[in-house]
Amino acid sequence: MTVVVTGGNRGIGYAVCERLARAGERVVLVSRDRERGAAAIRVLPGEVDLVVGDLTTFAGVRIVAEELRRICPRIEVLVHNAGLWPSRRVLTADGVEESFAVNHLAPFLLNHLLEDLLGRVVQVSAGLYAKGKADPARTPQGLDFHPIRTYADTKLCNVLMLPLFARRWEDAGVTIDAVHPGVIRTGLGDRGGPVGLLLKVAKRFWLTPEQGAEPVVRLALEDKGTGRFFNVNQEIPIELDEELARRVWAQAAALTGAG
Numbered sequence: 001m002t003v004v005v006t007g008g009n010r011g012i013g014y015a016v017c018e019r020l021a022r023a024g025e026r027v028v029l030v031s032r033d034r035e036r037g038a039a040a041i042r043v044l045p046g047e048v049d050l051v052v053g054d055l056t057t058f059a060g061v062r063i064v065a066e067e068l069r070r071i072c073p074r075i076e077v078l079v080h081n082a083g084l085w086p087s088r089r090v091l092t093a094d095g096v097e098e099s100f101a102v103n104h105l106a107p108f109l110l111n112h113l114l115e116d117l118l119g120r121v122v123q124v125s126a127g128l129y130a131k132g133k134a135d136p137a138r139t140p141q142g143l144d145f146h147p148i149r150t151y152a153d154t155k156l157c158n159v160l161m162l163p164l165f166a167r168r169w170e171d172a173g174v175t176i177d178a179v180h181p182g183v184i185r186t187g188l189g190d191r192g193g194p195v196g197l198l199l200k201v202a203k204r205f206w207l208t209p210e211q212g213a214e215p216v217v218r219l220a221l222e223d224k225g226t227g228r229f230f231n232v233n234q235e236i237p238i239e240l241d242e243e244l245a246r247r248v249w250a251q252a253a254a255l256t257g258a259g
């Protein structure tokens, strides 16, 4: 089975790659940095391929999709793990806020570009989605940027897309679930200043990337359901605003040219 893991060169993604490679799956690791990606695949066990690409821009996502198409006749599992928690507002070359681009638009576009190859998709989301607002008039450009809420907005967008992709793919038998991996000690959200210092201290008490990988791997290898959200291993019913979900979808489609 071929499993593609975005952002697989470090943190939870790396631990996911390691677990899957040890289990005998063919792993394709997507990394934005060639050297860091190559360093990761050198030490990973088993059959691991590297695809290099930056998921910040639509052009970067398209390059990744093309390369995946070239080397994978089928992708049994696509794990959208790459994620960003920025401390300040940065716009991408496409004019959208960076974490909105990587956390939400990149998975949205990859899902469309690869859908005929897919068996299953696992979206690494975050429990913080519940604090998000996903206002289509403001979120894409990161207007009113907030160091916590903006990230939460992007993760809410992931969750809003779940039932829509689940329905879209029903007949094709492609499934999609999302998971909050737990509070995990990785480089996510690292920053300077007093907040960075506090975070560094707090992270000592957080779980390891291997522990964060566990629920992601479990979902990657399971194929019983679709459209579900898991808080670690527990399924949480999600109440979604259908109308908002459709607007967020339409906007992602207009921005990326997919859908």
Ligand SMILES: NC(=O)c1ccc[n+]([C@@H]2O[C@H](COP(=O)([O-])OP(=O)(O)OC[C@H]3O[C@@H](n4cnc5c(N)ncnc54)[C@H](O)[C@@H]3O)[C@@H](O)[C@H]2O)c1
Binding pocket: 006, 007, 008, 009, 010, 011, 012, 013, 030, 031, 032, 053, 054, 055, 056, 080, 081, 082, 083, 084, 102, 124, 125, 126, 127, 180, 181, 182, 183, 184, 185, 186, 187, 188, 189
């Ligand atoms: N660490 C936690 O407590 C926690 C909690 C909830 C959700 N998550 C989610 O788990 C996922 C993995 O995060 P992590 O904690 O391992 O953090 P991390 O920072 O260690 O890993 C993030 C990965 O995403 C990659 N990435 C970022 N921007 C990219 C881009 N433009 N193109 C390609 N790759 C890019 C990074 O290179 C890295 O490999 C993220 O989606 C994150 O939001 C983490």
